[in-house]
Structure formats: structure tokens, C-alpha cells
Amino acid sequence: MSSMLRVLSAERLKMSRSYMVLLMFISPILAFIIGLLSEVGDTPQPWIALLGSLSMLHAMLFMPIMSGIFAAFICRYEHAGGGWKQLLVLPVTRTGVYVAKFTVIALLLAMMQLLFLAAIVILGFIKGIHDPFPWDIFARSIIGGWVACLPLAALQLAVSLMWNSFAAPLALNVMLTIPNMLVINSATYGPYYPWAQPFLATLPGESTIYGNDPFGAFNLPFESLMITVVGSFIVFFTAGWLYFRRKEV
């Protein structure tokens, strides 16, 4: 455990002068711009409508893709020039290194989510939404979306560790993310497709909020989404961890 914290502290230092941290601003800023241009006017629940319109891009595309980009970035320094060897000959356990790397990705995603939340709140003030801010719904969306990203981050970390390349894990990630647009509309496959979960978790129970007919996977209870998330997380995280422990560097 202490080994993991020491690696974590070293990881933080390695990021200090890289541009990687800036990447987490991209999606919130884009969401902000889209929000400025969109009309939320007279909907009965303006905050929810705002969340709905901004989530399209953020939760459907950026969250899964950023999970992959962070994972690839975090392994890039080690892949470049035998860094794994240098890191692993230090008195650290492989598990410690693996968990530390994953924690960094999780933290970056969490920060991105907070920025996204901040973007919505600021937009709300600019648009003059006077309704009380629905903290409970937003907390579920932001935290749920974050949790739903973790399995993807785990898989991406695993493949980033495996492949000595920066682009290959990203290509895989994008390939798996693009079908989202179709999958989320499917009640059959949507609930089981890990890459769709961040989006589905960000828009919980939309049908109940709007009272319209449920379609696709949108109406699924939050809990069942989380089963897919937890299940895929366990599979991806364990696979990556077992692989990394045995990896010959």
C-alpha cells in the first residue's frame, strides 16, 4: 500500500510539465460552447434539459475516449525508452504500480467530470435558469458516469500496458466507442455494452423525468447499469493486473 502511494506521488510529478492534464479541459469546454449555442428555454426542467443536451457529446464520445487517452498517456513515458525496466527495478510491487497507474486515470476522469459539472452550472447562470439546482440527479449523473468509465479505463490500461504503442490502444478504443450511437438505442444490447454505460449512467431514468415513452436502453434502472459496469470492471481490471504481474519487461 505504501509502495502504491509512493508510486502515485512519483506519477503526479511526472505529469507536472506535460500537456496531458490539459486534455481533461477539452470536453468540458466543448460542452460549454454547445451549451451556449443551444436553447433550453421553456422546458419544465431546464437543468435536466441542459444536462441532456450536453451529455450527448461528453458522455457518449468524450468520456470513453478520454479514458483511453489518459491510459495511453500514462503508459507512454514508460514505453518510451525502457522506462518500465527502470520503474520496475525500484523497490515497488507490480500491483502497486498497476493500481497507482489506474488511480491516476481515475483521478483525471474525476477531475474531468467536475469540470463538466462546473461547465453546466456556469451555463445555467449565463442562461438565467432560476430553478433550484437538482443536486441529487446531478450527483448521480456525474458520479455514475465516472464509475461507468472505470471499466473502460481498466481495459485501456491493460491494452496500453500490453502494446508498446501509443496509437494502437487508442484505435481500439475509438473503434469500440463509435458503435455507441447505435447501441444506446437498443434495449437489447445497450445495457450490456460497456462503452455505452457512461452515457446511460449520465442520463438516469430520463423517461421518468420527462414522462415520455421509454425507448432504447434509456429507461433502464440505474442499478442494472451498474451491474454491467461492475462486472466488466472486474473482468478488465483483473485481466490487466494478472497480465502486468506476469509481463516480462
Next chain:
Amino acid sequence: MLLGLIRPSQGSIHLFGKDLKKEKLNILRKVGSLVEYPSNYGHLTAVQNLEAIRRILDVPKSRIDEVLDIVQLTKEAKRPVKGYSLGMKQRLGIASALLGSPELLILDEPTNGLDPAGIHEIRELIRSMPKQHGITVLVSSHLLSEVEQMAGTVGIIREGVMVFQDTIHNLQQQAAGGFQLKVSNPQEALQLIHAEGYSGELNKGALMLTKMSDQQIANVIKRLVDNHHDIYRVEENRKSLEDIFMQVIGQGGIL
């Protein structure tokens, strides 16, 4: 494998009398290493690179200045590492290996890809380690002349098997072959030498004598001169480490 990067297919490794499998972290704490080429984070300065490792090793901050001083990088310490020459990166790599005050330093091809000045620099640095800091240094290299100048004890590994291990001094003793004499009349000279009780043979018109002491060689020459042989050359046939290496490797019968 000594550092736990690769698992042995069989057998066990003991360092400092401890089993690597069971006490890997305790062992790694006492070992500093530089594997292949030095790796560092180019966007960070030397100090930050060392700090990243220091945080993992959990040693006092003052060690950073100490190791930078040892490898003489103090002046460049605040520059991003990507602007360093290979020699400087190598020195930084050694600095990071030294950071944890190791008892054993494992360096893999430390002079690889360096210019002659860099090689000299690193060699002096490595040679100073045992003397000044009491650190045992294990160097693996295929540059035999480098090994000859650096090492106290050498081992030769062929196809994963240690086929030779001894001090460099003993090795050089072995290497000191015989003497080669060029004389006016080799045939007669050879008979004379045999008559004196020394063994020798003729090779391309030169007398090849086996290893002998200074006194013996003086005696041989005196006898030859007394018998009116003209001596053109007396040469010592010293085998280089490379020859010995080839000989040791060749004994495996693979070549």
C-alpha cells in the same frame, strides 16, 4: 532476471543471502541498476527525474544533490533532460541508480553508444564506485576492452551458462602466452633450446617458446648468443581478452 524483470524458468536467485522470490523488495532496495540505455522523462529536469525516483525509494532529498555531484551533473541539473547528450543521460541514469545508496550496482552495457570521451568518463566513474563509495559493481558488456579496463573479476556466459569465472589478473596470467624469437638459424636454435631442457616449436620460421620466467628467458637468450645465433626479435605473445573469450566460447564446440 536478477532484478525480477524476467522470471527464471527454473532455479532460484539469491542476492545478499536472500531469496529473490521471497524478499524481492528488500533486495531491490539495496540494488541500483541501469538497464540497457538510460530512461528518463524528457520533459522533466534532472532534479525532477531524480525526485520521481526518490519518492518511490523514500530517501532524503539531500541524496539528489549528492548523486548529481557524484556524476558531475550539478551544473546542468535544472535543464530538461531531452536536451542532454547521451553521455549526460547515461550519467543521469547512473545517478538514479545510486540514489538509494545501493550496495550493489548493476549496469548493463554502461558505455553503449557513447563517444570516446564519454566512455572514458563513465569508465572512471564506474571505477571510482568501489573505491569511494564501497559499492560492488556488476557490469555486463560485450566490449571486452572495456571490461578489461574496468573489472576485477570477470565471468563469461555462453548460451546462458557461466563458462568461465575468475579474477581479471588470473585471466591475464593465462593470457600471457609464450615468447616468440626470430633468429638467424631457427632449426639449430630449436635444437639448442631442446638441449637446454625447454620446450618450444617452430612456427613460420620463428621459435615459439612456452611461458617462462624472466630468468629462464634470459638464460635462453644468453645460450643462443653464446652459440653465435643472431637474435632479431624477442616478442611476448600476449593473448587479448578477446582471444581468451573466443577460446572459452569455442570450447563449447558450437562455433
